[in-house]
Amino acid sequence: MNEDAQDIGRVSPPVPPGALLEASARPAGPDDEPDLPVSGGALWFGALGSPIAWATQLMLMYPLVELACRQRSALPLYVTSGVLFAVAAAAGLVSWRALQAMRQRNGATIPRRVRFHARFGVWSAVVFLILIAVGTLPVLFDDPCQLPGRRPATLIPHL
């Protein structure tokens, strides 16, 4: 095997070294987020808050159907959906405000990855807010006690 062929530096023309050092030779340390308008924790909440809120909604609503049937009230289901919708919306809002704050600074010192992170949160919130809303529709239209093949308002047998 040709030794030179292993040197990927010779696959394409070299570029000015100053630009390279920027990416490769920074002092070791935690991810640098120079003077960001939003904390790393807020960015993560923005990115993952809405999907986790949706997942929580689904996992809670499914067992809560039985409770709603027992109590003859869909209130626990509405409350759960409402709270988790608010959490997802808050996550989206945090990401949106982070993006706005970055725009105000003209992006001079903001790494692209941070913008990416914030935009991810906004898109993610859009998707999962719709999912939470759609996931609440059965509460509006269905009877929590209804079983397949039976008319609405039929009680689950052992209750």
Added chain:
Amino acid sequence: MSSPHERLQHIWGQDPGIIGWLSAVNHRAIGVRYMVTAFVFFIIGGLEALAIRVQLTLPGLEVLHPDTYNQFFTMHGTTMMFLFLVPFLEGLAIYVVPLMIGTRDMVFPRLNAFGYWVYLASGVMLHWSLITGTAPDSGWFNYPPLSGIGFSPGPNIDYWVTLITFLEVAALVAAAELIVTIFLQRAPGMSLNRMPLFVWAVLVMAFMIVFAMPPLVVASLMLGLDRFVGTHFFNVAAGGDPLLWQHLFWFFGHPDVYIMLAPALGIASTIVPVFARRPIAGYQVLVVSVVAIGFISFGLWVHHMYATGLPIMGMNFFVAASMMIVVPSGVQILAWIVTMWRGTLVMRTPLLYTIGFIVLFILGGITGLMMASVPFDWQVHDTYFIVGHFHYVLIGGVVFPVFAAICYWFPKITGRMLDERLGVWTFWGIFVSFHITFFPMHLLGFQGMPRRIYTYLPEMQWTIVNAIVTAGAFLMAASVLAFMVNVWRSTKHGAIAGANPWEADTLEWATTSPPPNYNFRYLPVVRSGNPLWDDMHPLTPESGGAPAWREAMADAEHPVRETIATTPMDGTPDYQLILPTPSLWPFWTAMALSIAVVSVMVHPALLLVGGLFTVVGLIGWHWPTAESRARDALRSVAVEQGLPARPRGRSAAWAGMAMLVVIELTALGALVGSYFYLRMSQPDWPPGGIPAPDVVWPAVASLLLVLSAVPVWAAEREARKGMTPRIATLLPMAVLLAVGYLALTAWTYATMPYGATSHAYGSMVWTMGGMSVLHAVAVVVLGTVLWLMQSTGDVVGRRVAAVEAIGVYWYFVAFNAVVTYAVVYIAPYLV
């Protein structure tokens, strides 16, 4: 003096001969082994399918015995799902991802090798059961009560329960390793927003495996206990519930489809821009949508259970999620179409398979959308419509991308090109025969033909369509054979590929084809998402100013496997990562574990033998050697060259152990969920005759285990400071406290008035308690071994990471004990 290339080849190579082959740990060797082995299983699964089709060609045929037929359709599904698709895609990821992110190997190479041997052993043993006529025969999803001891008294289901669980160990270790590698070893400059879409897709796949597979392990454990011990998890007469199996199985099973689909999406997002000659449209939206697909796929499992009598409202939550998953899926398709529309298409075989995938994925998605609707699902449930649908999804949506990936990366793997003309003919053969085979199945389903039937009467009028399906299956088999011939011939006689035959944009094409043992001499630096198209930034001497560490690594000044670890988010250089050398211990340990696993089917004594050999293997694997000590001495060199020898944050070992903790937490969640599921289906809990649990002594026991974590935490701090004598005191203290927990818990359970076989309640209590005890035993062993290791002087200075890693596991075990206590002893008073 040898050249840098020769030195690097030697350092990153493997020994010759059979021992060297068994000891290999290089990611490319392991990746190829995974892919080749998975393809062999694909052929076996395909032959099983052909036998099934022959049996169904005409009414009243008796080509196979009915029992053999049951085994064949079970093994066909099991083989394709567990032994072909997931392992192949993991193998592909293991091969491609390190190259794509510009590193030299994966973070835990020995674990990688271990995973492969476990996979191979479980696949071979599973098929051994087919040869002996005792293969699993209850369908690939193995529903109780059919799979219970009452209806399946033979060893058939034992093979499934034990070996599928064993197999998942391989999937889980590969997933954990992929996650840590992607987060810690990306090329300098490769921040998350520059990560290739295939790597994003693999990351999503790996996280999905981590969260989806533990519930199946828990379900298999329960079924195994029901069969071997006599517990009652799925026995309605004793408080159990077979639907619990369905929930746990499909909580794994539905995401499993997307576990396979996610990398397929990544393959398409890699191939489309390369052959459209332009960057992908909507990179950011594609990332969001693949992550969203990963999340949403966990919210669909109940749509496999519409026919089980669940409440309408509960089902409709899942209808909503099942319908909404088309949104991110549609985004992917739209982005590919826009990319192709705006690009200049180069019609080569990889793109043909990718376009074929897009067409079939849409068709399979549409039928999937139809079945998301409860009334429609009730009409076609358990008919051939379902068989047609999921083959469109799995072959169209996954196997076509797999073939695309083989065609695309074949030049990189072998250094040669596939025959293009044969490739195109093969594609059309597979594409057309696929439709002949699977489209008519939808019609058979509408005509009422149930899946899994052994034969049918002529009066059913299914004969002609079934004959067409069988003809299509043989045509498809012939086309796949032609594909294999192309691969076989081209491996030896194909045109020489060169480094970048497709003029692609990602880093794997920046090195030779096939790559050298060390992948890259100069570790690449990137500033773009398409580094080979618009941003290749080498730091060679000619371009000036390379950091000293990079030069040292390129010239192989130190005889160690060194590469660089970067920060998880921005990919900035963090520390020098020294990877382990080849070792026979992973092979040994996997084989020892296999012996322990087969004890269930062969003889209980083998459990002891296998267990003993496994412990020996694990200790041998991790015990410091003269060679590893010599490696450590070189760490200081990196410091002199401006690169820390240790991370500022947590080590790779800690990250690996944290992944294990996440897996275990998911399993714990599945156990706790199962407890409450069974509890909610019972009016009395504990059931009549069983007293409410005593809360005091178990609380003391749990407290002891929680307290044992304190000296471990202190030992971690001391290790960072290099304080050996204090560790020598702290570790035994922690071990003694954990032993105290074990003794007290053993006494508590010994005095319980009921056992694991009394009632489903007892089964839950004893299983959760047993798991907690097993975890405590694990930390006692780990703590003792670590204490012995530090007494040799290896912990401090070198093995801080070991103390950290054991620490995170110890905290989990303490948490596990607290949760178990709360569920087993407190919950009966509250819920």
